[in-house]
Amino acid sequence: MIAMQVARIIANFVVFFELADDDIVDPDTAVKMMEDLGSGLDTLDKGFLRELVDAFAVIAEENSGEVQEVIRNIPYSFYLEEELAADDPVRLAELDAIREAKD
Numbered sequence: 001m002i003a004m005q006v007a008r009i010i011a012n013f014v015v016f017f018e019l020a021d022d023d024i025v026d027p028d029t030a031v032k033m034m035e036d037l038g039s040g041l042d043t044l045d046k047g048f049l050r051e052l053v054d055a056f057a058v059i060a061e062e063n064s065g066e067v068q069e070v071i072r073n074i075p076y077s078f079y080l081e082e083e084l085a086a087d088d089p090v091r092l093a094e095l096d097a098i099r100e101a102k103d
Helices: 003-017 025-040 046-061 065-072 080-084 089-102
Strands: none
Touching: 003 025, 003 046, 025 080, 046 065, 046 080, 065 089, 080 089
């Protein structure tokens, strides 16, 4: 339950900074805030981080269009699956291959 609540807070934050016009939020400030968020996410307990990553998929389905896509991509954008797989070289290689295929 708490993971869903935290995921919604994070999703609102990310959607705002990703989709706000440059005249509303300075792009450099937005990047700094996103970097700070990413640093905080990296320090979360792995079990909670797993719940959070799973919660983003659920929350994304509650939205549509660009907002849905931004929320769905939060784990990818912040390398959260890689953080979860830090001790699993096989999974890290799979995630790296997925990233290469997308780029």
